[in-house]
Amino acid sequence: MDNFIVSARKYRPVTFDTVVGQQHITNTLKNAIRNNQLAQAFLFCGPRGVGKTTCARILAKTINCTNLQPNAEACGECDSCISFQRGNSFNFHELDAASNNSVEDIRSLIEQVRIPPQAGKYKIYIIDEVHMLSQAAFNAFLKTLEEPPSYAIFILATTEKHKILPTILSRCQIFDFNRIRVEDMAGHLESIANKESIKYEIDGLHIIAQKADGGLRDALSMFDQIVNFSGSNVTYRAVIDNLNILDYDYYFNVTQSLLAQDTAKTLLIFDEILAKGFDGSHFISGLTEHLRNLLVGKDAETLKLLEVSEGIRKKYISQAQASTVSFLLSAMNIANQCDINYKLSKNQRLQVELGLLKMCHITAALNLANSTLNNNQPEGQVKKKPELAATSSTTVPLQNASNEQPKAVITALDQTPPLQAAATKTPSLTAIPAIEAATIEQPPADKPRVAMPTPSLLKSATVTPSLKNWNKGVVAEEEKEDDPYLKGSDKEHFTTDDFLRYWHEYAAKVKAEGKMSLLSIFTTTPPVMLKPYQFEVIAGTKAQENAFRDEKPYILNFLRTSLKNFDIEIQTRIDEVKATKRLYSAQDKYAHMATKNPDLAELKKRFNLELE
Structure with missing residues (x-):
């Protein structure tokens, strides 16, 4: 039985024209070869499975081709191309930096660079996963990379450009590879299915391309897996069953139930999804993506952002016309909040169900808001x-x-x-x-x-x-006439208990912020009212008074706002009795002890002791 070769290797591109989805890079490289303007070092960056190493090998083969085609492609028939394809070319060296990342490996590579090519014009060195090199290896490689021999070309490939030293980046021509578009991947899978005589459905190939997330190698691996699963018949149902993907129909049915405000059917559909083994987080993130697709499907200009097959696209357009922008934006916001809070919730199923119930009542909420506005609008005022x-x-x-x-x-x-x-x-x-x-x-x-x-x-x-009946400490209009402090003013009256309640509330805030030097003035002695709305706070030390003075604007703002009275004033006074008391220092203690025992001074002098 013949050995099976996976599609990712069997259909690996061998020319620039067969590279999928990277035309901006392949065209640049072909022009550089055609004009003989090759750089001394290239750096290929991008996510996994987009063609970095493949383009590096194609470039290495094309550079030494002795029978270059008019379109700047390698002929594949000369001795250099044949030896490259067989893997025994002496002008091509590939190093995996993930497993050869020491300074000794780079020094060995530098020794090989000194030897000129025996046949051909260039020697090409490909270093894959170059970001895995150690700091010492990078430093050893710098000088050779900056001034290599005229026959040496370095091609570096990496998935994490930010880990490479800036001194390395400045010595290379940098090419950023894009994620491959869903349409390009689906077309490539379709061509492979035709070559292998595999039956397929376009919707199924699109699902594989979307699941691959821009990586063609991942898409080809999933394609091989589904071919074996389905018996060479890649259908839409086989793809979603094998890759554990929720069917589009579930999201369309859920959205239809939300628009119809059918809470029972919505919850039953979600229960069916959970019964099939899908996670609630998977469902809510997919629903958010579905609502986003409906939103972009409402405008012909944004319709190109829908990366789905033509049949699914028609369903999106149809349901988008039945939805309002207000509903979609509100539902997306609820779904997004549900997705954020899902992992923190102890009852995750209830978290999703609560979000679905909120979405069911969006239409009713919007209608109620519009009707309220219409009822409250004075008739004929605008006209x-x-x-x-x-x-x-x-x-x-x-x-x-x-x-x-x-x-x-x-x-x-x-x-x-x-x-x-x-x-x-x-x-x-x-x-x-x-x-x-x-x-x-x-x-x-x-x-x-x-x-x-x-x-x-x-x-x-x-x-x-509401202003007149604020609390039990309210003052009647007749009492304002008799009270000189309340006459002719709109300030709120309050009791001493009200003041102390907010005073202790601010004290708790001071404690939470860790202001211990200020906390003592709140806890020792409560404020004393000298006259209406004027209070006195007693501080034990000068430091407490200074701390309270710095905090005073914030305290007054809090009390005046909370008590609705901007006549409140607070003044501080230092307690003279407490201020006269102070702690004895080490010098004071020593002087007191030395007066009682004169030998203590002699002991300090003889042993050259110091006070701590």
């Missing part, structure tokens, strides 16, 4: 006052007591449907007086128009029930 609509981006927004704009106002300005509007009730705008034409002041012609609400409108917008 009667076009100038107001034109300047809506510069209009001063109405604010409620918590300084938050109503969500419907924000949505109307941004003109984007909010996804979260379905989960929260949008505040109605009927309670806010509409801005009439009389309230808009007409500016001079040379100034831009800015719509400003009247003072009465601002007053009605700022005084809200």
Whole structure:
């Protein structure tokens, strides 16, 4: 029985024209050979299985061909080509740097470089996986690579260019190999199937090309595997069964259920996928890719980004027309977040199911948001006052007591449907007086128009029930007339307990940030209120006072914002009793002990002792 040769070796390209998907490199090399402008060193970079070593061998064979063809290809019939194909050429040397990466291996190579070729014009040295060379080997190779003999050409190949020394890179012509396109790989597999009389389906070959992720060698290995699995009949079903790939139909059915808001069918399809042994992470990443393909399929200009067969492309176009951009973007965002949180979740199945349920209700959420906006929009305002609509981006927004704009106002300005509007009730705008034409002041012609609400409108917008009923420490309007500190002001009243609660809350923040020198002033003595909204903090040392002074702006900002009162002031005072107490130093202790025992000073002097 004849020995079987895998397709990756049997159909390995032997000329530049048969190289798949690297025309930008093969054309450059052919022109360099035709014009006799070959560099002294080449560096081929790129991912695995894209043709780096293959192009290096073709270049080595073509350089020494004695009967070069008009298209700059080797003839394959001269003595140099025949000896190269048999593997006994003395002008060709290939070194695997992955297993020969020591400085001794490079020195041995340098010794061979000194010997000129006995036949032919050049000696070619290919060093594969050159990034595996040691630092000493790189340094030993530098001088030879910079000034090689006129007959020596070096071709280096690597998958990790960033690991090569810059001094090596500067001495080479660098060629970056691309990942091979799915269409090119599928066409190459189709030509091999025709040569081997293998039945195939175009969709199946496309799946193999997509699974290979740009590497032709991987695609050929999978092709051989599926040929053996299917009995020389490479069908779409055989490919997805053998390579453990989810069928396109699952994603199309899931998306159809999401669009129809059919939660039961969506969960049942996901359960069927899990029953077949597929991982939830595999499914959610594939669903994200499917939604991306639907998004690019909605525009004729981006349709070329769909790397699928023609039959699958038609399905994508059909489903893309039934989907909205808002739905696809929202679903992609949910699927992406689910994919990120999948590995961290303790219940991974629930994580995916929750994401699917959210996607099912996207359409309902968008409809609810649109209907809310339509209901809250004053009738005829845009038609009667076009100038107001034109300047809506510069209009001063109405604010409620918590300084938050109503969500419907924000949505109307941004003109984007909010996804979260379905989960929260949008505040109605009927309670806010509409801005009439009389309230808009007409500016001079040379100034831009800015719509400003009247003072009465601002007053009605700022005084809200939520502001009056903030907490139990609220002060009635009648009490403000009697209290000189509250009269004529809009500041919020608060109790001492409220102040201490936020004081201790900031203390916990200081502790979490590791500011131990500042923490002591929070924990020793609570602040004392001298008069309404003015407090005094007692510091034990000058250092504590300085630390508190540096932190004071942040403390005041936190307390004033939390208590809604910007009249709060805090002053510090050093406790004189605590300040007079200090720790004894080593010198103080020694002086005290020396007064009681004079021999201690003599001992220190005789043995030349020092105080620690």
